[in-house]
Amino acid sequence: MNDLFIGIISQKEDSPQGWFKSYDVYSGQICKNIRFKVDTGAEANVLPLSQTKDVLPSKAQLHSYSGDILPSGGKVTLGLDKDGVTTLDFELVDANVVPILGLDACVGLGIVKLIDILINQAVLDEFANYFEGIGPLDCPLPYTEQMLKPQVPAALPLLQQRQSHQKEMYDMGAKELEPLVGGDKVLVRAGDQQVWNEATLLARSSQPRFYIVDSEVSTRKNRTQLKSVPSISIRF
Secondary structure (H helix, E strand, O other), X not given: OEEEEEOOOOOOOOOOOOOEEEEEEEEOOEEEEXXXXXXXXXXXXXXXXXXXXXXXXXXXEEEEOOOOEOXXXXXXXXXXXXOOEEEEEEEEEOOOOOOEEOHHHHHHOOOOOOOOOOOOHHHHHHOHHHXXXXXXXXXXXOOXXXXXXXXXXXXXXXXXXXHHHHHHHHHOOOOOOOOOOOOOEXXXXXXXXXXXXXXXXXXXXXXXXXXXEEEOXXXXXXXXXEEEOOOOOOOO
16 A cells, blocks of 8 residues: 655645636546645545546555545546546545645646756855855955944843832832831740741841841841830729
């Protein structure tokens, strides 16, 4: 069994995508005008089984490039009119597919041309520095020194802008706590736990919103980690 690969064939005939050609196709005395998709990547010409009745068995297995196996409906030989009748073989697919002209048919009908570029050996010898190895061209290039410098965006302004925005959003829900005075009795939060221990505030730190407290050991605490203990006055 021969495996033949073809392109996308499930596309509707009226789709604007792709390259299409219309030809008169003859099967005996019957002539039909069929619109073909030009597919130079296809290894076979394809027709839906509904287009003909003169069907012969085929040993070919059709595969799409997506990996799907297409339902084979046999094969047929038809005449195609382009500056005279040309005989072409078509693989039939038992599904509603777009008719396809493969690479060999496209070349034979003159729809596409294969061009071989031959370079004379004398040209290769004369301009060997252009065809061999890696090196600069012996001609000025249209560039300036500034164009060769990498265009790296300045990261610091972007970082500062992001940090400023974060601070602005945080400050919207924040409030300033009342300052404390040295000698005040305070409650100190123990780490991240919701446990508060009594301590004495010694002094205010040089850094904003920080205080030195005496809780067995003198430590520095942020104002959010301290609670003032309200004084209680007793009248007689």
